[in-house]
Amino acid sequence: MSGIARVDVLGVGISVVNRAAAVHEITRWIDTGERHYVCVTDVQGVMASRRDRELRRAHNESGLTVPGGTAMVRAGHRAGAPGMRQVTGPDLMLDVLARAVERGWTSYFYGGAEGVPEMLANHLGLRFPGLKVVGAYSPPSRPLTPREHAAITARINGSGADLLWVGLPTPEQERWMAEHRGRLEAPVVLGVGTAFDSHASRRSQSWATGPRRLWQRYARDNPAYLTRIALRRPRLRMPADR
Incomplete structure (x- = not known):
């Protein structure tokens, strides 16, 4: 785990960061040879973690679990972390890739529908001249065998x-990172979800296929979150307390 304080939001530790602080911490990992993974979470991630112990563990054992939604930021401010700011997956990707070009870091893109990671690599290569991409792969949309x-x-x-x-x-992404972190040699593994579609110019297609599913999730999770957060105040945890 990294040395960044967290805010306990219904059992999930949300890192006290803004975009610049997240990039700084990731840079430190690479400079010092540490190996971590990064989660981006919001109300839906927190509520899913309440129902799923392994998902909650994945969020809490990350190097960073950044506040992907404004509700996480408000919880952080309420807990006494006024410098906390929203860090979305698409924004984090752009910020870290800008640093990658400066430092010569290489990137591998894993996930998305067939053809999307390659499309993403092409689009980002145009946006960031000098970006080093060493691979892209879309896994089958079914459970994989151990082999x-x-x-x-x-x-x-x-x-x-x-x-x-x-x-x-989500939550496949977080579980995959937590399960594979020990076997992956890359210093930093970042779960950015829909950032793949967003930066591969597929945002309209991805949103067109899932608004009902998203609305149902929000309708279920948001009221439950508001009820529970009113009863259990977010609490600031320093690194020594984790």
């Missing part, structure tokens, strides 16, 4: 990537 998991891990490790970008659905 397939091992082969994918070997492929990623063989690329020598410094940054492994993961674009899988």
Whole structure:
């Protein structure tokens, strides 16, 4: 775990960061040889973690779990962390890739529908001249066998990537990072989800296919979150308390 304070939001530790602080911490990991993964979460991630112990563990054992939604930021301010700011997956990707170009870090893109990670790499290469991409792969949309998991891990490790970008659905994404972190050689694994579609110019297509599912999730989770957060005040936890 990193040395960043967290705010306990219904059992999930949300890192006290803004965009610049998140990039600074990720840079430190690479400079010092630490290996961590990054989650981006919001109300839906917190509420799903209340129902799923392994997902909650994945969020809490990350190097950073950044506040992907404004509700997480408000919880942080309420807990006494006024410098906390929203860090979305798409924004985090752009910020870290800008630093990657400066430092010469290499990137591997894992996830998304067939063809999306390659499209993403092309678009980002145009946006960030000099960006070093060492691989892109879209896994099958079905449970993988142990042999397939091992082969994918070997492929990623063989690329020598410094940054492994993961674009899988939540909570599959967080579980995958937590399960594979120990076997992945890349210093930093970042779960950015829909940032793949967003930066591959597929935002309209991805939103067109899922508004009802998203609305149902928000209608279920948001009222429940507001009720529970009123009863359990967010609490600031320093690194020594974790």
